[in-house]
Amino acid sequence: MSSEPRGITAADWEPWYQALDWAFGGIAESTEERRLWRGLVALDRCLGIYDEGQVVGTYGEFALGLTVPGGAVLEAGGVTMVSVAGTHRRRGLLRRMMARGLAAARERGDVLSVLTAAEPGIYGRFGYGVAARSLSAELDKRQVGLVNLPPGTDEVRLRVTTPAEALPACEAVYAELAGRRPGMLERRPGWERLGLLDPPAERGGASERRCVLAERDGRVVGYARYASRVEWRATVPGGPVLVKDLDATEPAGYAALLRYLLDLDLTDRVRLAGRPVDDPLTQWVSDVRRADLTLRDRLYLRPVELGGALAGRRYATEVDVVLAVTDDFCPWNSGRWRLTGGPAGAVCERTTDPAELTLDVRVLSTAYLGDATLGALAAAGLVGEERAGALAAASVAFGHPLAPWLPHGF
Numbered sequence: 001m002s003s004e005p006r007g008i009t010a011a012d013w014e015p016w017y018q019a020l021d022w023a024f025g026g027i028a029e030s031t032e033e034r035r036l037w038r039g040l041v042a043l044d045r046c047l048g049i050y051d052e053g054q055v056v057g058t059y060g061e062f063a064l065g066l067t068v069p070g071g072a073v074l075e076a077g078g079v080t081m082v083s084v085a086g087t088h089r090r091r092g093l094l095r096r097m098m099a100r101g102l103a104a105a106r107e108r109g110d111v112l113s114v115l116t117a118a119e120p121g122i123y124g125r126f127g128y129g130v131a132a133r134s135l136s137a138e139l140d141k142r143q144v145g146l147v148n149l150p151p152g153t154d155e156v157r158l159r160v161t162t163p164a165e166a167l168p169a170c171e172a173v174y175a176e177l178a179g180r181r182p183g184m185l186e187r188r189p190g191w192e193r194l195g196l197l198d199p200p201a202e203r204g205g206a207s208e209r210r211c212v213l214a215e216r217d218g219r220v221v222g223y224a225r226y227a228s229r230v231e232w233r234a235t236v237p238g239g240p241v242l243v244k245d246l247d248a249t250e251p252a253g254y255a256a257l258l259r260y261l262l263d264l265d266l267t268d269r270v271r272l273a274g275r276p277v278d279d280p281l282t283q284w285v286s287d288v289r290r291a292d293l294t295l296r297d298r299l300y301l302r303p304v305e306l307g308g309a310l311a312g313r314r315y316a317t318e319v320d321v322v323l324a325v326t327d328d329f330c331p332w333n334s335g336r337w338r339l340t341g342g343p344a345g346a347v348c349e350r351t352t353d354p355a356e357l358t359l360d361v362r363v364l365s366t367a368y369l370g371d372a373t374l375g376a377l378a379a380a381g382l383v384g385e386e387r388a389g390a391l392a393a394a395s396v397a398f399g400h401p402l403a404p405w406l407p408h409g410f
């Protein structure tokens with residue numbers, strides 16, 4: 001076996017993807033979805049490991065642009081389609097593919113690498129930290145209502161249409177949000193089609209997806225894509241409203257959409273997944289205990305070039321701090337860095353000055369978009385403070401008013 005990863009070509013794709021499918025125990029996706037991912041993946045970044053002509057390892061990447069605090073969009077490789085054949089596991093094949101992938105990302109000039117993990121235990125050893133978590137909720141309509149809705153909610157006009165017809169308006173809303181909230185992905189060509197995926201075989205008895213648009217003063221200010229599954233128990237109707245996407249550029253639009261989803265007849269609950277952890281619905285539900293909120297890991301991130309990553313975002317307050325970072329997997333990032341910056345921009349350069357905060361790259365990754373504060377990470381024993389006061393100042397500077405959010409998987 002040649003255990004060295006190599007690039008693949010279009011001709012390698014089918015057997016390569018078949019190996020991925022087997023390693024996952026069946027990906028169970030529609031032809032339409034498979035075609036979409038094939039069109040979006042950066043084939044020239046995909047790697048395979050072969051044993052006597054058989055694919056035994058796969059690694060793919062999307063070319064993404066990720067919003068960071070302050071609104072800049074940084075180049076980020078989105079690691080995906082990672083697998084090793086059951087016959088070849090725990091021999092270091094994944095480790096080799098990750099090392100090769102990150103070395104190529106560095107050569108290309110990517111600043112960040114991101115992924116969503118099949119299992120949380122896999123990627124920490126490669127320097128990835130959970131940079132954005134997500135919330136799911138199930139609102140029992142008999143127990144949970146909405147209170148304290150924002151002014152203007154009653155002026156919002158709602159219009160139900162198809163996801164295809166509404167797509168341009170939805171994309172405009174998405175683009176506005178993506179510029180504001182860290183963790184969101186810039187909409188590059190082709191990704192808008194994610195919103196249209198609705199294969200009948202994957203509906204699980206639910207309706208075809210619909211789209212409801214929220215309009216105020218003639219402008220679309222939000223949308224929800226949803227399906228419902230009406231379940232009759234004898235003569236009593238019930239069942240969930242399944243919310244796929246819910247995005248709005250202003251609170252009134254968001255509230256009106258949520259109220260509409262809760263008011264749909266013949267259903268008894270509303271299920272939302274992959275929401276931001278600071279979702280406004282947590283402020284509006286009348287009974288937060290019965291909203292069944294669950295927190296999950298969502299976006300994993302690591303810097304490819306630490307200096308570029310820290311200089312690429314902005315900071316809530318002025319900051320001047322020397323970070324001593326360990327990075328065993330990408331040793332070019334290890335060492336001491338002076339970060340100087342604030343709301344207008346930042347510089348991050350190597351320094352020989354004494355360390356003020358010490359931390360591993362994985363911990364820095366968790367604080368990078370503002371999901372966890374450096375203070376909270378220090379309280380967990382993961383950040384060391386060598387200069388009194390450095391932690392509190394840096395912790396505030398790294399924060400962001402909106403929690404980071406990855407609205408959809410990749």
Ligand SMILES: CC(=O)SCCNC(=O)CCNC(=O)[C@H](O)C(C)(C)COP(=O)(O)OP(=O)(O)OC[C@H]1O[C@@H](n2cnc3c(N)ncnc32)[C@H](O)[C@@H]1OP(=O)(O)O
Pocket residue numbers: 023024079080081082083084085088089090091092093094095096115116117118119121122125
């Ligand atoms: C971004 C994505 O695509 S996520 C999808 C990941 N893929 C899957 O889950 C598909 C099913 N699983 C697999 O294909 C394989 O088990 C993989 C890809 C997860 C791991 O591949 P392997 O070649 O066995 O990993 P490798 O031998 O390089 O192990 C590297 C390290 O990760 C650890 N590791 C591997 N898989 C797991 C896991 N599922 N959970 C926790 N730790 C893991 C190994 O123990 C090893 O630890 P060490 O560094 O302390 O020695």
